Amino acid sequence: MNILSVNIRGMGSKDNADWLRGIKESLGVSVLALQETQFKDLSEFNISMYWGNSSFGSDFVEADGRLGGILCMWDESVFQCTSTNVVMKRNLWESIETVKNNTPGWWVILGDFNSVRFRNERKNSKFNPTSDNNLNNFIFSADVREYSMRGRCFTCYTKKGNKQSKINRILLCNDFFSKWPEACLRALPRLHSDHSPLLLTVVNKCYGPKPFRVFDSWFDREGFKEEVSKAIESFNGEGLPDVLCSKLKHIRGIIKKWRDKTIFKEKEKKKTLQNEMEDLDMIAESIDLNEQELWVYTECKKELEEIGMLANLKQRSRIR
Incomplete structure (x- = not known):
């Protein structure tokens, strides 16, 4: 709880x-x-x-x-x-x-x-x-x-x-x-x-792995459409009993690799910006921030908003 x-x-x-x-x-x-x-x-x-x-x-x-x-x-x-x-x-x-x-x-x-x-x-x-x-x-x-x-x-x-x-x-x-x-x-x-x-x-909980989803925001991300096109072109369903399911599974696997690579880069960037803001917050608890530090804090916050790091949190899943 x-x-x-x-x-x-x-x-x-x-x-x-x-x-x-x-x-x-x-x-x-x-x-x-x-x-x-x-x-x-x-x-x-x-x-x-x-x-x-x-x-x-x-x-x-x-x-x-x-x-x-x-x-x-x-x-x-x-x-x-x-x-x-x-x-x-x-x-x-x-x-x-x-x-x-x-x-x-x-x-x-x-x-x-x-x-x-x-x-x-x-x-x-x-x-x-x-x-x-x-x-x-x-x-x-x-x-x-x-x-x-x-x-x-x-x-x-x-x-x-x-x-x-x-x-x-x-x-x-x-x-x-x-x-x-x-x-x-x-x-x-x-x-x-x-x-x-x-x-x-009061209690530690573990919720297990997250389900796979494709979010609306991905369609505007660099490289997503290209990866999907490559996945479709590279699929070979000859001899498979259920071609459609196998094709979707193949495309999903390619999307997962793209997602993991892209999200890793974005999380690293987001983490860096947030850590810098956290560091400045902690400094401000002891001494007043100078003009340059206040500028850095404002720019970090602005960059987080401008680059759309939180876009996935604002999108409903398209495919479940």
């Missing part, structure tokens, strides 16, 4: 949906909590694009214009929902505490708290002792805890990366800690948000 929390800064982008669905499917996420959906009404919005084809439950709190909005989705075979309106009450944390104390069960409280617990959880941004003491008092009174976060020191970054804070958290009841003392909370790399997704992992 894994739990993922992220400030999405608007749900309208298909890139965001594909990105988070990819994380959810690859890491076996059972709960997906999105903040700042910026949607007042989700009745006509296809939220399954964030979850995938499997069944799920969901609940949401509408945004105030372009501000706020919460969507929570969960695997119904793992969790059951108890509906409350606590997030609509004026004093949110105290209201959650009251509901928690009056509702038996195991509690996971997560999201963008927009406050930090300690001064060192902010860099180049204003520390508000009153607000942050209120968060600490809530955590103490509600009797919840949090795992040490790995991967990063902060969860929220400005566009230029010069301001950071740890305002996203996953708080859990003591029963959760007793059940999974070795669970791991990790801040994942951010691609389409200024907030890092938080992944809470």
Whole structure:
């Protein structure tokens, strides 16, 4: 069972949906909590694009214009929902505490708290002792805890990366800690948000090999059509009992070789760019980035978008 929390800064982008669905499917996420959906009404919005084809439950709190909005989705075979309106009450944390104390069960409280617990959880941004003491008092009174976060020191970054804070958290009841003392909370790399997704992992899972698919984006890739043409021309079906199936199998084998070679090159390039951005993020946690470093960060991000490294994530499979 894994739990993922992220400030999405608007749900309208298909890139965001594909990105988070990819994380959810690859890491076996059972709960997906999105903040700042910026949607007042989700009745006509296809939220399954964030979850995938499997069944799920969901609940949401509408945004105030372009501000706020919460969507929570969960695997119904793992969790059951108890509906409350606590997030609509004026004093949110105290209201959650009251509901928690009056509702038996195991509690996971997560999201963008927009406050930090300690001064060192902010860099180049204003520390508000009153607000942050209120968060600490809530955590103490509600009797919840949090795992040490790995991967990063902060969860929220400005566009230029010069301001950071740890305002996203996953708080859990003591029963959760007793059940999974070795669970791991990790801040994942951010691609389409200024907030890092938080992944809470309690069980390692292996999903086996991926099925073979041909994606729409491949038809525009260099060398694809040529390889398919060569595969058709090189096929010799003489004496085979099922010529059509054998021909398709032959073409698929050629496409796989092209795919593996092409994707390897693209992944290497993408990895290099992302690693450079990650390195700059880590540097920015200690010192301010200089003008050249800020330029490099911007260019890396622009190149990732321009060369279409994420094109396959945005395409539906054409052949299964």
